[in-house]
Amino acid sequence: MLRWRELVLQALVLGLVAWGLLFLVGTAKVRMAAQGIPFSYTFLTQEAGFSLSEGVTWAPGEGLRPYLPSDTYWQALLAGFFNTVKVALVGLVVASLLGLLVAVGRLSANPLARGLAFAYVELIRNTPLLLQLFVWYFAVFLKLPPWENAVTWGGMHLSQRGLLLPEPVLTPTALAAALGLVLAYRLRARATLAGLALLVPTLASWLVWGPPLRVSPVVVGPFGARGGLALSPEFAALALGVTVYTSAFIAEVVRGALQAVPKGQREAALALGLSGWDAFRLVILPQAVRIAVPPLANQYLNLAKNTSLGVAVGYPDLFSVYSTVANQSGRSLEAILLVMAVYLSFSLSISGLVNAYNRRVALRWKL
Numbered sequence: 001m002l003r004w005r006e007l008v009l010q011a012l013v014l015g016l017v018a019w020g021l022l023f024l025v026g027t028a029k030v031r032m033a034a035q036g037i038p039f040s041y042t043f044l045t046q047e048a049g050f051s052l053s054e055g056v057t058w059a060p061g062e063g064l065r066p067y068l069p070s071d072t073y074w075q076a077l078l079a080g081f082f083n084t085v086k087v088a089l090v091g092l093v094v095a096s097l098l099g100l101l102v103a104v105g106r107l108s109a110n111p112l113a114r115g116l117a118f119a120y121v122e123l124i125r126n127t128p129l130l131l132q133l134f135v136w137y138f139a140v141f142l143k144l145p146p147w148e149n150a151v152t153w154g155g156m157h158l159s160q161r162g163l164l165l166p167e168p169v170l171t172p173t174a175l176a177a178a179l180g181l182v183l184a185y186r187l188r189a190r191a192t193l194a195g196l197a198l199l200v201p202t203l204a205s206w207l208v209w210g211p212p213l214r215v216s217p218v219v220v221g222p223f224g225a226r227g228g229l230a231l232s233p234e235f236a237a238l239a240l241g242v243t244v245y246t247s248a249f250i251a252e253v254v255r256g257a258l259q260a261v262p263k264g265q266r267e268a269a270l271a272l273g274l275s276g277w278d279a280f281r282l283v284i285l286p287q288a289v290r291i292a293v294p295p296l297a298n299q300y301l302n303l304a305k306n307t308s309l310g311v312a313v314g315y316p317d318l319f320s321v322y323s324t325v326a327n328q329s330g331r332s333l334e335a336i337l338l339v340m341a342v343y344l345s346f347s348l349s350i351s352g353l354v355n356a357y358n359r360r361v362a363l364r365w366k367l
Contacts, residue, residue: 028333041338043329044074050324052316054232055079073325077335080321081342087235087317088304088346091243095303096296098243099250106255117251124248130309132245137237137313144233163231169214173205234315238307246303253299257292258284290361297354301347308343318342 029039048071055067057079067079105117124132142160145151150159157164261284269279310317322339326332 041334043331045072048073048076052079055083055316076321080316080318083316084307084318087239087307090239091303092300095243095246095250098247100254102251103254107258121248121251124245129245129306130312133237133241133309133313136241141233141237162233165229171214234313237313238310238315242303242306246299249299253292253295257288260291261287293358297351300350304347304350
């Protein structure tokens, strides 16, 4: 009886929420219709007519290509979404590694390392992210030397236009090597066959297509550059800002997880003859990961949503493109609902991946 009562209450709550949403949407549609603005998404097929400082989009029959002002509104929004994903992916990877490094520094026996890590966490966590973005953009990247006096080192060029790097280009040999690794993993119980599965396709493709990785150099001229990988000041400021900011929170999560592992685990590992590094890598860290993964999901979601602050430094992320589309088309409601759905789907995807990994590494008790 109690179970049925809970189900009925949950159904009533969901029904009230759904009714509230439908009421709000219906009211908005009526008000828009009264002003001669019907609720419709047909505007997405209209020509955008504005340019973006950077970004790629998808075009039917062409695939991925640079965004053009002659593209439609939905292609402009898609370019903004790709820019958001680019920042988020870079931030997730780098913030995780930097957070782990700072967390280890917080627990270091070296007073200098421990003090620097403590100062880093306290300074970053207690400063607004928007202020940090302004510092990175206006006080760092816009103060770099002009293009004519760019700092050059090892094929890299750093100036007010951003950072130019030699671009790594994967060849079919890389795909063959990846397939070889998969086959070797599947045949790992048979050492000889695993080695052949790894070496044969890799060597054969190497003879045909060359090494798995080639580097496209930057060709610099007096007015610009060709080739290479260009990182704009706006992208660098946003990526660094959200990465550094999130890494401070990740460091505290990881530090708490490391301290939650019983001290006896490290003592037992050292007693078995493992070095301090091996004890940390093989015993402490795997157990800490199980503790840290659930709260880390919240930090990853915060990072993905914080990329919307790119509008403050002129980075054409999804929210920035939405602002332009809404102002030009007059379709604020339709556009904001679409952007909210995209951010929701993106966040749910990150949450689903982290939860799947959490289920994979979680301990399973058999009673």
